Every structure is written in C-alpha cells, then in structure tokens.
Amino acid sequence: MNLDFSVEERAFRDEARTWLRENYPDTPRPEGGAAMREYDTQWQRRQYEGGWAGVAWPVEYGGRGASLLQQMIWYEEYAKTGARDLDSCFVGLYHAGPTLMARASEEQRAFHLAPILRGDVVWCQGFSEPGAGSDLAGLRTSAELDGDELVVTGQKLWTSFADIADYQELLVRTDRNGSRHQGLTWVVCDMRSPGITVRPIETIEHSSHFCEVFYDEVRIPVHNVVGGLGNGWSVAMSTLSFERGTSFAVGQVQLASLLEEVIALAAEVTGPDGRRPALADDEMARELATARAEVAALRSMMYASVSRNARLPQPGPEGSMIKLYFSELRQRVCRLAMEILGAQGWRWQPVHGKAWYHEYLLSYAMTIGGGTSEIQRNIIGERVLGLPR
Amino acid sequence: MDLLPDDEEREIAESVATFLADRFPVSKVRETFGAPSAVDAEFWKNAADLGWFGLGLDESLGGAGYGLAQQALLFREVGRYLTPGPLIASVLAARLAARTGHQQVAAGILGGEQPVGLLVRRSEPDDAPDTGPSADRAVSGRFDLLDGEGASHVLLVEPDRSALLETAALGPTTPIRCADDAARLAEVALTGAPVVAALAESTDALYRRALVLTSAMLTGIAEATRDMTAEHAKTREQFGKPIGVNQAVKHRCADMAVRTEAAWSQLLHAALAADDDVPDAAFQVASARIVAAEAAIHNARDAIQLHGGMGYTFECDAHLYLKRAHLLEHAFGDTRAHLRAILEATTPD
Numbered sequence: 001m002n003l004d005f006s007v008e009e010r011a012f013r014d015e016a017r018t019w020l021r022e023n024y025p026d027t028p029r030p031e032g033g034a035a036m037r038e039y040d041t042q043w044q045r046r047q048y049e050g051g052w053a054g055v056a057w058p059v060e061y062g063g064r065g066a067s068l069l070q071q072m073i074w075y076e077e078y079a080k081t082g083a084r085d086l087d088s089c090f091v092g093l094y095h096a097g098p099t100l101m102a103r104a105s106e107e108q109r110a111f112h113l114a115p116i117l118r119g120d121v122v123w124c125q126g127f128s129e130p131g132a133g134s135d136l137a138g139l140r141t142s143a144e145l146d147g148d149e150l151v152v153t154g155q156k157l158w159t160s161f162a163d164i165a166d167y168q169e170l171l172v173r174t175d176r177n178g179s180r181h182q183g184l185t186w187v188v189c190d191m192r193s194p195g196i197t198v199r200p201i202e203t204i205e206h207s208s209h210f211c212e213v214f215y216d217e218v219r220i221p222v223h224n225v226v227g228g229l230g231n232g233w234s235v236a237m238s239t240l241s242f243e244r245g246t247s248f249a250v251g252q253v254q255l256a257s258l259l260e261e262v263i264a265l266a267a268e269v270t271g272p273d274g275r276r277p278a279l280a281d282d283e284m285a286r287e288l289a290t291a292r293a294e295v296a297a298l299r300s301m302m303y304a305s306v307s308r309n310a311r312l313p314q315p316g317p318e319g320s321m322i323k324l325y326f327s328e329l330r331q332r333v334c335r336l337a338m339e340i341l342g343a344q345g346w347r348w349q350p351v352h353g354k355a356w357y358h359e360y361l362l363s364y365a366m367t368i369g370g371g372t373s374e375i376q377r378n379i380i381g382e383r384v385l386g387l388p389r
Numbered sequence: 390m391d392l393l394p395d396d397e398e399r400e401i402a403e404s405v406a407t408f409l410a411d412r413f414p415v416s417k418v419r420e421t422f423g424a425p426s427a428v429d430a431e432f433w434k435n436a437a438d439l440g441w442f443g444l445g446l447d448e449s450l451g452g453a454g455y456g457l458a459q460q461a462l463l464f465r466e467v468g469r470y471l472t473p474g475p476l477i478a479s480v481l482a483a484r485l486a487a488r489t490g491h492q493q494v495a496a497g498i499l500g501g502e503q504p505v506g507l508l509v510r511r512s513e514p515d516d517a518p519d520t521g522p523s524a525d526r527a528v529s530g531r532f533d534l535l536d537g538e539g540a541s542h543v544l545l546v547e548p549d550r551s552a553l554l555e556t557a558a559l560g561p562t563t564p565i566r567c568a569d570d571a572a573r574l575a576e577v578a579l580t581g582a583p584v585v586a587a588l589a590e591s592t593d594a595l596y597r598r599a600l601v602l603t604s605a606m607l608t609g610i611a612e613a614t615r616d617m618t619a620e621h622a623k624t625r626e627q628f629g630k631p632i633g634v635n636q637a638v639k640h641r642c643a644d645m646a647v648r649t650e651a652a653w654s655q656l657l658h659a660a661l662a663a664d665d666d667v668p669d670a671a672f673q674v675a676s677a678r679i680v681a682a683e684a685a686i687h688n689a690r691d692a693i694q695l696h697g698g699m700g701y702t703f704e705c706d707a708h709l710y711l712k713r714a715h716l717l718e719h720a721f722g723d724t725r726a727h728l729r730a731i732l733e734a735t736t737p738d
Contacts, residue, residue: 001391001395001458001459001657001660001661002390002391002661003390003658003662003667005390069390285729285732286725288732289729289732290683292676292731292732293655293675293731294676294680296655296658296672296676297651297654297655297676297680299658300392300651300654300657301650301651301654303390303392303658304393304650304653304654306390307391307393308393310391311393318650321647321650324643324647325647325651374636376643377636377639377640377643377644378639380643380647381633381639381640381643382639384646385615385619385642385646386619386623387619387622387633387638388630388631388634
C-alpha cells in the first residue's frame with residue numbers, strides 16, 4: 001500500500017500536462033455535424049502527431065503502450081484541460097479499435113487501426129435495438145449470407161455519431177436457430193453503403209448525435225466479419241478485458257471540477273432566506289460537503305480499481321460499482337446546482353457562467369448509457385456478491 | 390501508487406481475522422454484555438502478545454514500526470468482529486506515552502496490562518472554556534467516559550491536542566447505561582484535571598489517526614453487514630426461491646456493496662495520505678470518516694430491514710453493528726464537524 005508515484009511516472013505527468021496545455025485547442029467545440037467531426041478528428045490527429053494518441057494502445061499498433069498507472073495519469077491530466085473523452089473518436093479508440101486488436105485478422109488490423117489512431121476515420125457502434133437494450137442478446141437485425149456478402153436488414157438504436165461516422169461495429173444475427181448468444185456476428189459496416197438510413201434522435205437536451213440506423217438489404221462483404229460468423233457475442237465482449245479500471249478517470253476529474261463550480265456557485269448565489277449566500281444554509285453546506293467526500297471516494301475507488309487490475313489477468317465486475325457510484329453522484333451534484341440556482345435555473349441560456357440546465361439534463365444520460373444503473377445493480381448483486389439470478 | 394494490500398499486508402489482516410474468529414467471535418462478544426468491564430483480561434493480554442497495541446509505533450519506542458494503513462487493516466477486522474474494549478484509545482495512548490517519555494505507562498499499555506479509557510467531551514453551552522496554547526493544559530468540562538472500568542489512565546483526543554490523564558484524577562464518575570451493550574459508559578465533570586502527558590496535533594496527529602482507525606472499524610462493520618445480508622439473501626427462501634432473486638432485495642444489496650467499496654478505497658487513501666502527511670491529508674481523512682460512517686450505518690440499517698422480523702430481534706447480530714457504528718460516529722468529533730472541515734478544506738489537487 002503506497003501513494004507514491006515513481007520518478008518516471010511524475011515525469012510522465014509533467015510531460016503530459018505540458019503537452020496538453022500547449023496543444024489542446026482553445027476554440028470552442030462545435031455542437032454537432034461536420035464541424036464537430038472536424039474538430040474531434042483534428043484534435044485526435046494532433047494527439048497522434050504529438051505521440052499521445054492511444055495511450056492504452058500497444059506500441060505495435062502505433063499506440064503509446066503506456067502502463068496502467070501512466071494511462072490513469074494521462075486521463076487525469078487530459079480531463080484537467082477540459083477535453084472530453086466521449087467525443088466522436090471514442091468508439092474507434094476505446095471500443096472498435098481494441099476489439100479489432102483482439103479478434104481481427106492481420107489484414108483487417110492493418111487496414112483499420114492506423115486510421116483510427118490518426119483521426120482519419122470516425123466509428124460508431126451498432127449494438128442496441130428497439131427490442132434489445134439491456135438485453136442485448138435479444139437483437140434481431142438479420143444478416144443473410146448471399147455468396148461472399150452479408151445482406152443486412154433491420155434497425156439499430158442509440159447509435160451516437162452515426163450521422164458523421166465512416167464505419168460501424170455492427171452486431172447482427174446470422175443464425176436464428178441457435179441460442180440467443182450464438183448466431184450473432186460482429187462485422188465492420190461501411191456507413192456509406194447503399195440501403196443505410198440514419199435518422200438523428202433529438203434528446204432531452206436538444207442534441208442529436210444520438211441516432212437510429214435503418215438497414216434495408218445492406219450488402220457487406222463477408223471479409224468484413226471479425227472473429228468468424230456466429231462468434232459475434234464473444235467478439236463484442238472482448239473489449240471488456242481492455243478496460244482495466246480507467247474508464248471513469250476522465251469523468252471523475254470532470255465531476256470533481258464540476259462540484260467545485262457548484263460550491264463556488266453556492267457562495268455566489270443568494271440562498272433561500274434572501275440575504276445570505278446559499279452556502280450559508282446548513283443543509284446545503286452539508287449536502288455539498290458530503291458530495292465532496294464522495295467525489296474523493298470515487299477517485300480512491302478508481303485508484304483501488306487500477307491497483308486491483310494491475311494484479312489480475314482479467315478485470316472483474318468491480319467496474320460496475322464505479323460506474324454506478326459515479327453516475328448517481330454526478331446526477332446528485334447537478335441537482336444541487338439546480339437547487340442553488342432556484343428560479344434562475346430554468347433559464348436555458350448560461351447563468352453564472354454556465355449552461356446549468358444543460359449540464360443537469362446531461363447527467364440523466366449517465367445513469368442510462370453504458371448499462372443502466374439497474375443493470376449495474378444486477379451485475380454487482382450477481383457477480384460481486386454472488387446472489388442468485 | 391498501489392492502494393491495495395500486498396501479500397504480506399494481507400497476511401497481517403488474515404492473521405487478525407483468524408485470531409478473532411477463533412478467540413473472540415461475535416457469539417463470545419455477546420457474553421461480555423453483562424460483565425463489569427468491556428475488557429476481557431485474557432483476550433487483552435493475547436492481543437498485546439500479538440503486538441496489536443504497538444503495531445503502528447516506531448520500533449525504537451517499543452512498537453512494530455508499521456504504518457497507519459497496516460494498522461487500519463487490523464482495525465477493519467476489529468470492526469468486523471465487533472471486538473469490545475477501548476482499543477483505539479489504548480493504541481493512541483501507548484503512542485502518546487511513548488512519545489512523551491512515559492516509558493512505564495507505555496509499557497503497561499503495550500503489554501496488555503493497562504487498557505486506557507476514552508474521554509469524549511460533551512458540548513454543553515455553559516461549560517467552562519478549556520482552550521489555550523499549551524497542549525498540556527489542565528482539562529475542564531463535562532465528559533462521557535467510554536470503557537474506563539479498570540483502566541489506570543484515560544485519553545482525551547481533540548482536534549488541537551491529545552492528553553493522557555490518570556483515572557484517579559477524574560474524581561467520582563457516574564455510570565450510565567450505554568445503548569451499545571458492548572461498551573461501558575460513565576459521565577464525569579472535570580475542573581482543571583491535570584494531565585500526565587499531552588501532544589499538540591501539530592506535533593503528532595493523534596486526532597487524525599483516531600479518525601483513520603475509526604473509519605477502519607466502520608469499514609469493517611460495513612463489510613460484515615454487507616456479507617451477512619448477502620448470505621441471508623442467498624439462503625432465505627420465500628415463494629419457493631431465495632429472496633436475493635428479487636431485485637428489490639438484490640439492488641439493495643448491490644448498493645451496500647458500492648457504499649462499502651467507497652469506504653474501503655477512501656480508507657486506504659486516507660491512511661496513506663495521513664502517514665505521508667500530504668497537503669490534503671486532513672481532507673482525505675475527514676472524507677474517509679464521512680463515507681465510512683455512511684456505509685456502516687446505512688448497511689446496518691439495510692441488514693436489519695432485509696433480515697425481516699429476525700432482523701429486529703436481539704438474537705440477530707445486525708443491531709450490534711448498528712449500535713457500534715453509532716457509537717463510533719460520535720467518538721472523535723461528530724459528523725457535522727467533519728463535514729464542516731471538508732467544506733473548509735482547500736480543494737484537493
């Protein structure tokens with residue numbers, strides 16, 4: 001047990017911090033469409049040129065090959081610049097890329113990996129469907145083999161950035177006779193293929209990178225299949241071993257800084273008595289202090305998770321505890337901001353320097369996306385505590 | 390950076406757990422409830438022989454020279470097994486005595502001959518002021534005395550200083566029944582009671598150490614209640630299936646696990662931060678105390694609830710954990726004080 005970072009790790013942190021400070025774009029990120037894509041991919045390209053793209057990717061695929069602790073340090077510093085991790089390069093870097101590394105052929109890896117790292121391409125994910133959300137294995141989008149092509153028909157949902165993506169990691173049913181987890185196939189879908197219709201879905205905070213995707217006899221070459229026909233479930237799950245406890249490293253730092261903004265807001269905004277700042281209210285002070293303690297605990301949970309994963313060949317189900325704690329806490333912190341703002345809070349435009357209502361609504365996505373809080377609790381109950389299904 | 394115990398450190402914890410499971414399981418703790426003292430003399434001596442009281446004390450002062458984090462591993466087991474008696478007070482008193490040159494007093498505590506009771510100040514509006522620059526100023530005010538029966542000394546641990554007093558200097562004490570059956574309680578009023586030895590918090594952060602060890606016990610309680618409830622959810626059948634199948638039960642157990650993980654992780658971070666005396670140590674320690682108390686009390690509550698009617702009986706251990714958690718919650722500053730400290734702390738980096 002120790003909190004010490006080695007000389008090399010401290011040097012790594014300094015190097016990362018300096019590079020990020022000098023290179024993170026100081027222009028605001030466009031809200032959507034081609035301009036946002038351009039912004040995200042340019043930032044990715046700059047990281048690539050600076051030698052910082054894919055810190056967690058092995059050197060053989062052009063990544064930094066950083067140690068687990070260095071990765072954590074990088075994400076912490078990355079978050080402190082204000083950069084966001086869930087941009088349009090996210091699926092390629094953290095999901096499709098690692099899946100390709102684990103399961104794709106030499107040729108597929110050679111074709112796809114470098115462009116992801118360079119920011120040449122944007123990937124999206126085609127997993128969820130209207131009838132298959134938490135129960136992913138219930139998906140029905142079908143792919144019929146026709147010569148050396150798969151013919152795909154069906155619908156995917158909640159596909160972030162489908163409107164600007166080049167490729168999609170697509171999970172389809174190639175065999176309806178096997179069990180639910182068999183008969184699935186993971187295939188690379190070119191988003192410009194004929195028969196694809198992308199329809200953006202407006203969210204509660206009026207953004208629309210969230211899409212539904214329709215497939216009308218879309219023809220995909222069989223050589224785009226990764227890991228073999230019928231092996232899609234295990235291919236889709238292979239990224240789980242890539243995730244080694246650092247998933248919420250960026251989110252954790254962002255939440256810590258958001259909470260400090262909320263505390264500053266409470267010192268600035270007049271409280272319910274109409275005289276003193278909101279922070280002078282005992283109950284509000286208590287809530288904010290508790291949140292501060294819990295944000296500290298979240299960071300410690302991530303440190304513990306990284307320490308645990310450094311020992312284990314395969315990460316365990318503990319990541320679900322961090323996801324649940326983080327997302328629920330973030331929602332509570334945003335709710336506190338709304339309470340502090342009182343009636344000012346209903347303004348859509350920024351007040352006190354921030355679009356608080358927007359931030360508040362975004363926190364609702366976090367307890368749903370990436371596995372709902374309810375699914376996380378099932379996982380924790382069954383896989384951490386061993387409760388019966 | 391490695392937050393988790395290595396093999397050797399895990400062995401320390403496992404040897405403590407094995408010893409407690411063997412010699413002082415909760416069933417035996419229950420047998421102490423009617424006894425005049427919370428301290429079982431034989432057990433206390435055994436614990437001393439195992440080096441418990443000097444685990445975190447420098448070897449030059451008669452200890453084993455481990456860090457606060459290793460001590461926290463010990464106290465997590467003490468919490469898990471509901472070990473009665475003033476263990477935190479005795480460990481800290483041995484340290485205070487040894488560091489102020491009171492070797493004989495230290496030796497008595499380290500050897501398990503002398504347990505040390507804990508003085509807890511009661512905040513009363515008309516109390517005489519007991520402040521001043523000197524750490525060894527006399528003690529005045531009204532106090533609760535925890536587990537002082539048979540103790541030659543008592544310890545006062547406050548945010549600015551810690552002081553050791555002779556029990557004889559307290560004068561008459563009035564016994565009162567403690568809500569935690571495992572603890573002995575008395576009240577006492579002091580007017581200028583002399584101290585044997587004292588240390589300013591700035592010299593040796595005993596208050597901070599007390600909070601870390603308290604958080605460790607609370608974490609052990611959170612783990613014990615999580616585990617007993619998960620076990621119950623797996624084995625108790627209703628409507629022909631284990632109750633843990635139901636999400637109303639399963640999700641509550643999951644929340645117990647998450648709270649416990651938060652408490653455990655923050656405990657280790659805080660113990661290491663306090664030992665290294667890093668700039669945000671006070672913040673990390675107060676945060677550990679807050680999340681650990683929340684985990685212990687909330688989990689104990691859920692344990693009672695999820696055990697149903699059995700959970701409300703004296704026979705079920707769940708209430709013992711609840712009562713111990715509430716006792717620990719007030720032993721070294723209360724929740725409001727720690728929350729205030731957290732809000733006033735400078736932002737961690």
